[in-house]
Amino acid sequence: MMSLDRIDHAILHELQLDGRISNVRLAERVNLSESACLRRVRLLQEAGVIGGYVMLINQAAVGLPGNVFVEIALNRQRREDQDEFESALAQVPEVMECYLMSGDYDYLLRVVVADAADYERIHHEQLTTLPGVARVKSSFALRAVTKRTELPIPAWYFPHAL
Secondary structure, X not given: OOOOEHHHHHHHHHHHHOOOOOHHHHHHHHOOOHHHHHHHHHHHXXXXXXXXXXXXXXXXXXXXXXXXXXXXXXXXXXXXXXXXXXXXXXXXXXXXXXXXXXXXXXXXXXXXXXXXXHHHHHHHHOHHHOOOEXXXXXXXXXXOOOOOOOOOOXXXXXXXXX
């Protein structure tokens, strides 16, 4: 694990707010020279702290305003069954997130949809046909109350903060 300081924290904060910020502007915001700033960003990338850069698309603007949270229970929880399920699930483009869970169900999915009919299609043609599926429970999100992209990196993570 890379040891980070307050400058690294500031760089991460600025990049999470605007991943397209120029190095010149980023250096100004974190009070570094351009070369020092670029070097630190590259080190953060090489260390895996920065995992990549993405463009956030407005779901509704591209015809996918709905989110459905889907709980899936498998027939068995053997590693081979999980691997087969996860491999098949990776082929369903509407599944935006999938988490292996503890508790009453095995997986929690976030599925993007155009409407209820679109979800019905995905449910019948894809989700219920995935290998090992025993139960599927779906809940439609009415609206997003909070949706963040910036991680709240705790201060204790930065041993050289001050």
